[in-house]
Amino acid sequence: MKKPVSIKPLLLFLTLIVLAGQGYAQNDSTNLFPIRVDGKEGFIDRTGKVIIEPRFIMSRAFHDGIALVRNDSFEYGYIDETGQIIIEPKYRHATDFSEGMAAICVGNHESCEWFFIDKTGNITINRHYEAANEFHEGFAAVSINGKWGYIDTSGEIVIHPQFDSAGAFEGGIAPVMTKSTSTIKWGFIDETGNYVIEPQFSSIPYFSESLLSFERDGKYGYYDTSGKIVIEPQFEETFCFKEGLAAVKIDGKWGYIDQTGNLVIKPQFDEASAFFEELACVGIGDWGTRKYGFIDKTGKYVIEPRFDIAFAFSEELACVGIGTWGTRKYGYIDKSGKFVIEPKYDEGGFFSNGLTAVYAKDKDTYYYIDKQGKIIWEGDLKFYLFVTQFSL
Numbered sequence: 001m002k003k004p005v006s007i008k009p010l011l012l013f014l015t016l017i018v019l020a021g022q023g024y025a026q027n028d029s030t031n032l033f034p035i036r037v038d039g040k041e042g043f044i045d046r047t048g049k050v051i052i053e054p055r056f057i058m059s060r061a062f063h064d065g066i067a068l069v070r071n072d073s074f075e076y077g078y079i080d081e082t083g084q085i086i087i088e089p090k091y092r093h094a095t096d097f098s099e100g101m102a103a104i105c106v107g108n109h110e111s112c113e114w115f116f117i118d119k120t121g122n123i124t125i126n127r128h129y130e131a132a133n134e135f136h137e138g139f140a141a142v143s144i145n146g147k148w149g150y151i152d153t154s155g156e157i158v159i160h161p162q163f164d165s166a167g168a169f170e171g172g173i174a175p176v177m178t179k180s181t182s183t184i185k186w187g188f189i190d191e192t193g194n195y196v197i198e199p200q201f202s203s204i205p206y207f208s209e210s211l212l213s214f215e216r217d218g219k220y221g222y223y224d225t226s227g228k229i230v231i232e233p234q235f236e237e238t239f240c241f242k243e244g245l246a247a248v249k250i251d252g253k254w255g256y257i258d259q260t261g262n263l264v265i266k267p268q269f270d271e272a273s274a275f276f277e278e279l280a281c282v283g284i285g286d287w288g289t290r291k292y293g294f295i296d297k298t299g300k301y302v303i304e305p306r307f308d309i310a311f312a313f314s315e316e317l318a319c320v321g322i323g324t325w326g327t328r329k330y331g332y333i334d335k336s337g338k339f340v341i342e343p344k345y346d347e348g349g350f351f352s353n354g355l356t357a358v359y360a361k362d363k364d365t366y367y368y369i370d371k372q373g374k375i376i377w378e379g380d381l382k383f384y385l386f387v388t389q390f391s392l
Contacts, residue, residue: 031353032081033368034059036379046354048376052083063096066119087121098134114142125155133168139191141166159193167204171225175204188227196227208240211259231261242274245297254282265299276312279335303337314350317371341373
């Protein structure tokens with residue numbers, strides 16, 4: 001097992017993973033699952049049938065029906081859902097497809113220029129960039145002369161390169177970063193390049209349900225996407241909004257507010273996380289003896305605190321742990337609190353498209369299992385690190 005870590009940051013990290021749709025849960029047009037065998041990567045379906053033989057040294061999730069892969073020569077190309085190569089691996093670097101285009105890099109280690117291609121491999125934007133990201137909402141961040149700006153789908157610069165880093169547009173705004181010798185600050189711009197939230201965050205911030213937590217004078221509140229403060233800073237700590245509610249800390253206890261800032265579940269928990277599938281995981285008790293259960297949106301316990309650790313529901317099941325660190329075993333419960341997969345694994349993940357990844361320490365083996373606990377696939381450590389959404 002890994003060294004124990006503080007559960008509050010861990011729950012926050014896992015929440016952000018789910019919100020962001022990281023990893024292969026992001027496969028947006030397929031029910032294929034990544035596997036790794038003898039250092040080569042491929043894909044299976046949810047029955048365990050190999051659909052794409054492991055033959056790539058790297059592969060990514062499918063987007064727009066296309067997946068980015070890398071061959072033995074460390075060249076990037078693209079395959080379809082049958083494993084057919086549709087764009088030959090020949091690029092030094094490349095991004096996923098998004099909005100019909102992908103950014104690709106041609107050159108060597110010393111000099112690499114970025115262009116954009118369509119799904120046939122034809123160059124659509126034939127302008128040289130030092131770096132480039134995917135298109136989102138019609139904009140792509142590109143680097144020119146060491147600064148980041150944005151282009152539209154014709155390749156025209158619509159926001160002049162002026163930032164030290166730039167993220168994707170979502171909901172009409174994008175995170176951008178400026179830095180000095182000793183500080184890094186992130187803020188948000190609109191589609192004209194004007195700041196809606198001035199640079200103030202030390203790490204890249206994320207909106208959730210159009211609200212963003214921020215800190216002022218040691219207290220936390222929330223901005224909306226226009227940069228307006230909609231919930232004044234008043235909380236000791238905050239979580240992101242999910243399913244209309246956010247966990248907040250008041251006088252050392254956690255409760256929940258709605259998007260107007262009204263307290264809907266009074267502070268009473270020693271630990272709290274975001275709502276998923278109408279339930280939130282909460283913890284009661286001192287560190288080391290704390291127990292975890294699940295509440296509904298009225299604050300009523302649906303599953304009483306009795307687990308030594310618990311994580312968010314995904315596809316009607318939640319991973320929970322029994323026992324102390326080092327000997328803890330993980331299984332999966334349904335929304336009545338009943339075990340449907342007995343606690344016998346040493347690591348686990350969220351379910352996605354009917355499968356999750358787990359680890360059995362006694363056999364030093366990693367598995368895909370289905371929601372009945374049936375083993376669909378087994379692989380080695382590298383395989384699991386490649387597909388897991390989290391390890392506990």
